[in-house]
Amino acid sequence: MAKVTIINxxxxxxxxxTAVLSLTEELLGKEGFEVRHLNVGELPPEDLIHTxxxxxxxxxxxxxxxxxxxxxxxxxxxxxxxxGVLKTFLDLIPQKGLAGKVVLPLFIGGSLAHLLTxxxxxxxxxxxxxxxxxxxxxxxxxxxxxxxxxxxYEIAEELKLRLEENVKELVRETKLRQQSS
Numbered sequence: 707m708a709k710v711t712i713i714n715x716x717x718x719x720x721x722x723x724t725a726v727l728s729l730t731e732e733l734l735g736k737e738g739f740e741v742r743h744l745n746v747g748e749l750p751p752e753d754l755i756h757t758x759x760x761x762x763x764x765x766x767x768x769x770x771x772x773x774x775x776x777x778x779x780x781x782x783x784x785x786x787x788x789x790g791v792l793k794t795f796l797d798l799i800p801q802k803g804l805a806g807k808v809v810l811p812l813f814i815g816g817s818l819a820h821l822l823t824x825x826x827x828x829x830x831x832x833x834x835x836x837x838x839x840x841x842x843x844x845x846x847x848x849x850x851x852x853x854x855x856x857x858x859y860e861i862a863e864e865l866k867l868r869l870e871e872n873v874k875e876l877v878r879e880t881k882l883r884q885q886s887s
Contacts, residue, residue, distance in 0.1 A: 708880050709740045711774035715781035715792025717747040722851040723782055723814050725859035726844075729866065730778060730812065733873040739880075744770050746795040754794040764798050771799060776808040776880045779828065783815030787827040796831055805836030806887070808879045810872055811843030814851065821845050839879055844872050 712731065716723045731741045744767050746754070753761035771777060781788035809832055811824045824843045832840050850862040 707738060707740050708775045708877075708884065709742065709773055710734055710776045710778060710876075710880075711742045711744055711770045712778040712780065713771070713792070713795070714743065714745045714747070715779070715789045715795070716745075717789060717791050718782075719745075719747070721782065722846075722848060722853070722859065723780055723812075725851050725861060726812055726814060726846055726865075726869070727778070727780055729861060729869055730873060733870060734877075737873070737877045739776075739877065742770050742774070746791050749791075749795065754791065754798070757794075757798060759798060767795070768799060768803065771803055771807075774807060775884060776810065776876055777804060778810045778812060778876075779832070780812040781814075781828075783813055783820045783823050786820055787823060788813065793831075796835065799835050801834075802836035804832060805838070806883065807837060808839040808841065808876055808883060809837045810841045810876045812846070812869075813843065814846040814848060816848050818845075818847060839883065841872060841875055841879070844868050 712727055714727060734741050749763050753764050781792045811828055813824055829840055846865055850865040852860045854860055
């Protein structure tokens with residue numbers, strides 16, 4: 707069974723990004739993938755800020771990434787980039803920690819003005835970490851994930867379709883990598 711680690715770069719529990727990640731997990735589960743979650747906002751802030759590579763929490767988080775066949779990197783867009791907490795964690799992943807893994811970026815922002823954040827802010831960092839199979843990714847606008855009064859979220863049909871397509875691509879690429887190794 708293929709393993710996927712979802713790295714959630716949101717510092718806000720229960721954000722719209724959580725709804726996108728829940729749907730992504732559901733889609734991956736239907737494909738028979740084992741999904742693990744890594745919420746970087748829950749890692750010890752001191753370990754992140756002081757780059758404590760030997761910290762138990764960081765070692766455990768890096769093990770989740772190392773054991774994965776594929777990685778989903780998700781973040782809200784703040785100031786035309788991904789979150790600082792995500793960057794501090796990415797700085798703690800070993801130099802070639804994403805080598806051989808299929809990576810799917812998922813970002814959410816307030817407008818289409820930040821659509822290229824995945825390409826210009828995230829992908830260069832992923833490449834430095836050894837990622838060579840970086841999928842195009844999904845950029846979501848906040849208005850595509852509506853908070854319902856009774857709780858939960860409603861996800862726009864167009865976004866659901868794009869997520870389905872990207873998850874299928876992740877599944878296909880991951881299986882190809884597994885067969886060739």
